[in-house]
Ligand SMILES: Nc1ncnc2c1ncn2[C@@H]1O[C@H](COP(=O)(O)OP(=O)(O)O)[C@@H](O)[C@H]1O
């Protein structure tokens with residue numbers, strides 16, 4: 001589904017991603033961990049081209065995004081993203097947040113978009129908030145709406161960039177529950193998170209990044225039982241306290 | 242002051258009210274000038290304002306030069322240049338057209354700044370969410386950024402409209418038949434300056450005061466909305 005080959009990303013002089021090679025299979029659940037500033041966000045933002053790699057190839061669903069004149073907006077309709085800070089549209093109701101892009105970008109019929117929106121809102125347990133505005137919701141509820149908004153694009157991939165990091169502790173679980181529910185679908189998920197319980201439950205593969213490199217990867221059990229790299233051990237000892 | 246030979250003597254007011262039609266004419270002309278200049282200013286302001294937030298450096302640069310030029314030279318000079326300069330180029334415009342052009346472009350530059358800062362006040366996350374859903378830059382502007390920016394933009398924009406109305410008075414310099422020119426020419430024949438300019442001021446006040454009030458109200462509402470959001474988020 002996603003193929004990254006020899007990818008580098010620089011911000012000015014800062015070399016943020018170094019020679020990244022990464023293949024993500026259709027339906028795979030990949031969890032990315034690593035210290036702050038290690039390039040996790042930049043890596044997943046390259047997957048929907050919110051960041052443009054300096055060199056290398058990014059191929060998503062058979063389309064090379066790094067090719068000149070690549071149909072970026074077309075690909076993005078299949079690659080949804082859930083942000084740390086939710087980024088719901090504050091001037092739109094919850095329902096409108098879910099239907100805006102399907103109607104305006106994908107050309108879906110309004111009634112159809114609303115029907116599927118209600119289904120997804122129900123799925124994240126917020127059907128009763130359809131007419132509310134985002135600011136009237138708690139952080140956890142906003143993030144669940146953001147996930148429903150992503151789903152209503154019927155994407156093949158969902159990218160999550162630390163979806164629970166901005167939440168009060170008591171709201172984290174409700175969002176994780178929704179994400180665990182999603183993982184039973186065939187959808188491809190790439191999740192930047194430090195929630196190791198979630199990783200253990202859901203991930204097919206965990207990837208540890210540090211200083212712009214993929215340092216170590218493997219099934220979640222590997223990270224709990226015998227991480228090999230010293231940097232990985234140090235990092236895990238901090239977050240698994 | 243109001244005595245028989247004071248500047249505000251009663252008979253002077255009488256003379257003025259007898260000639261009320263002259264003043265209504267000036268009032269109408271000022272309104273006409275204001276409306277057309279405002280439409281032009283809005284068109285310029287919105288286009289230049291949006292282009293000033295573009296990712297294209299050259300476009301941003303050009304817009305910057307435009308805004309700085311018109312903000313940093315007096316409107317009066319711009320009017321004179323159009324009035325005295327254009328005929329040299331073989332372009333002869335009516336005084337009214339010059340007024341609309343000069344005032345419209347001048348305030349267009351100010352409105353561009355209002356629009357630009359309104360758009361910049363919308364967080365980057367809104368663009369990113371829109372892009373991640375496959376919106377193009379212009380779609381993101383239209384459906385997501387501009388509707389939000391509108392709330393921020395409306396109060397200062399309304400104050401710009403007030404300034405624009407007052408600045409149409411500059412047209413009197415090249416004999417446009419507006420309120421000020423009317424007051425001046427009417428009183429220059431009979432020397433009844435004082436009541437003429439009081440009335441002139443009053444006519445501007447009638448136009449501008451409701452707008453200023455509306456701007457205050459919109460600003461208050463925007464503040465309340467912002468405070469409400471904070472309250473709700475804390476709750
Ligand atoms: N837009 C940007 N401009 C400049 N530097 C950036 C930008 N975005 C990220 N960086 C830098 O790139 C590095 C990696 O950032 P990021 O991918 O956000 O890390 P992480 O998500 O792992 O915390 C950091 O040093 C950060 O300061």
Ligand SMILES: [Mg+2]
Nearest residue numbers: 040041042162
């Ligand atoms: Mg990050």
